[in-house]
Amino acid sequence: MKVITVGNQKGGVAKTTTTMNLGVALQELGKKVLLIDLDPQASLSVYLNHNISDKYTIDKLIDEFINNEIQNIEKYVKTSENDKIDYIPSKARLSALEKEMDTRYSREFILKEILDNEYFERYDYILIDTCPSLNILLTNALTSSTDVLIPVQSQFFTMDSLNLMLDTISKIKKYVNPNLNILGILPTMVDNTNMSKEVIEYLKENYSNKLLNTHISRLIEASESTAFKISLVKMNKKLGKQYINLAEEILKKPIS
16 A cells, blocks of 8 residues: 655645545546545545535544544545545644644654554555645654655745755654655646746756656646536546546556
8 A cells, every 4th residue: 555645845836636636547547545635724625525514524533543532434434426536534623633633642653553544455545635834744644654746836936845845754754754755746837938947947957866757737727627626637637637647657656
């Protein structure tokens, strides 16, 4: 089982779009996939058209785990109506739970311990959507993961956040998860502007060993997809085909 954190310490770089569409693409290619929304903003849950009245969300699962009260993990796993993909939703309360997580012994391993449950062995891939900040939630995601995928918007002001993310990954590898692998840097919102082209060249020159061949374009399709609450892959859009290409590239990578 591969557990992939989709992360960057900057917002607006297409983390949620990538989590959703890469997950659906992998499933289209025959893999069993689970998505986890680990962001209190719950953008992935909204994208998946989750029922906001549902109380069985990731914050409650973590809360039950901390208090040794988990009875049935299956009730937390939903299947989206439009994309037919399994997911664990989130809600704003997750932000308040961070303080309780911070006081727990071995707090970095909470999500990992949850995912060690045999229930999750049915999945080939678990993809985790994360919040755009370095906090206990991102630390938990990276500690529980085999790999991390870093979406990077093709603008120069995003380079600082990329370096911060790489530094965070380095610390996680040193102290809590030595086997964490960088799956790749994914350029997103790529267009025909000179700046976008220069950023791609900069990434090739400085991160060639980590840069993925697949690039995700800047198109209005992305907004349409989130508005209709159905993946770009299922809508058979140009961006959906790019995410299929991304999934195929990832599947061809050697197992780390």
